[in-house]
Amino acid sequence: MSYVKKFQVEPGARIQLDKIDADFKPKGLDRDEAEERIRELTVELRDLQHLMYAEDQRSLLIVLQGRDAAGKDGTIRHVFGPMNPQGTRVTSFKVPSKEEQAHDFLWRCHKAAPKRGMVGIFNRSHYEDVLVVRVHDLVPKKIWSKRFDHINAFERLLADKGTIVLKFYLHIDRDEQLERFKKRMNNPKKNWKISDADYTERPYWDAYTEAFEDALSKCSTDIAPWFVVPANRKWARNLVIAEIVADTMKGLNMRFPEPEVDIEEIRRKYHEAERAG
Numbered sequence: 001m002s003y004v005k006k007f008q009v010e011p012g013a014r015i016q017l018d019k020i021d022a023d024f025k026p027k028g029l030d031r032d033e034a035e036e037r038i039r040e041l042t043v044e045l046r047d048l049q050h051l052m053y054a055e056d057q058r059s060l061l062i063v064l065q066g067r068d069a070a071g072k073d074g075t076i077r078h079v080f081g082p083m084n085p086q087g088t089r090v091t092s093f094k095v096p097s098k099e100e101q102a103h104d105f106l107w108r109c110h111k112a113a114p115k116r117g118m119v120g121i122f123n124r125s126h127y128e129d130v131l132v133v134r135v136h137d138l139v140p141k142k143i144w145s146k147r148f149d150h151i152n153a154f155e156r157l158l159a160d161k162g163t164i165v166l167k168f169y170l171h172i173d174r175d176e177q178l179e180r181f182k183k184r185m186n187n188p189k190k191n192w193k194i195s196d197a198d199y200t201e202r203p204y205w206d207a208y209t210e211a212f213e214d215a216l217s218k219c220s221t222d223i224a225p226w227f228v229v230p231a232n233r234k235w236a237r238n239l240v241i242a243e244i245v246a247d248t249m250k251g252l253n254m255r256f257p258e259p260e261v262d263i264e265e266i267r268r269k270y271h272e273a274e275r276a277g
């Protein structure tokens with residue numbers, strides 16, 4: 001079964017995250033083999049991104065969500081890092097600024113959506129407005145509960161413009177999160193990543209689970225599917241995401257555009273210039 005089918009959330013399906021194994025290992029591949037495959041895939045992804053840029057007809061939006069320490073930054077580095085920076089744009093969504101707060105919640109995300117030919121990567125996204133906002137009662141339920149429909153309409157709008165939307169929930173379990181916090185604490189090169197939020201959010205684990213489950217089931221659509229990616233093992237996570245993105249991009253059957261000039265004419269001029277020295 002392809003990873004697309006295996007990890008995609010069926011539109012409307014109820015998800016129970018604690019029933020999904022965050023420890024998944026791909027069948028028949030050990031870690032070294034998986035890492036070799038990831039290297040091949042990132043080369044493929046780089047070429048596909050180049051083709052998307054050259055074709056200049058469609059764009060790709062990758063949405064990454066997950067709990068603290070789920071591996072959003074690592075995914076960007078390992079899976080999308082080898083792409084050409086000229087054709088990609090990463091946007092990290094933080095607590096909204098005063099100006100952002102004065103607009104509707106989609107305003108800042110719409111501005112960051114990839115234009116034709118580009119790959120856009122959202123590190124957190126418009127989903128924060130039905131996740132952290134819901135868990136901490138930052139706006140009343142009657143406001144956030146309408147946002148699922150707004151999100152689906154927004155993503156439909158992007159799709160109608162030729163944007164392929166792929167959304168990944170990086171699924172780690174409680175023990176793995178604590179383990180990663182410990183590594184951040186004990187490794188001087190990772191200390192900078194520790195934030196108070198890591199610890200203040202942990203008691204809200206179940207509230208986040210409920211919020212994520214709702215978002216995944218209400219907003220996984222044919223044109224903008226969610227994937228629940230087991231992420232306790234970083235290499236398995238990278239493999240699954242790279243396979244899904246590569247599969248999707250290959251399925252677009254993109255073509256290099258026809259040259260706008262007459263190649264025979266150019267060839268003739270070139271030979272003339274060559275003869276003239």
Ligand code: ADP
Pocket residue numbers: 092093094095096123124128129132133138195197
């Ligand atoms: P990250 O954890 O993404 O590496 P930060 O430590 O700066 O980066 O965390 C960003 C914070 O911004 C997160 O706690 C996240 O929940 C919060 N945030 C993002 N979007 C919103 C939003 N719309 N409303 C409130 N908080 C938000």
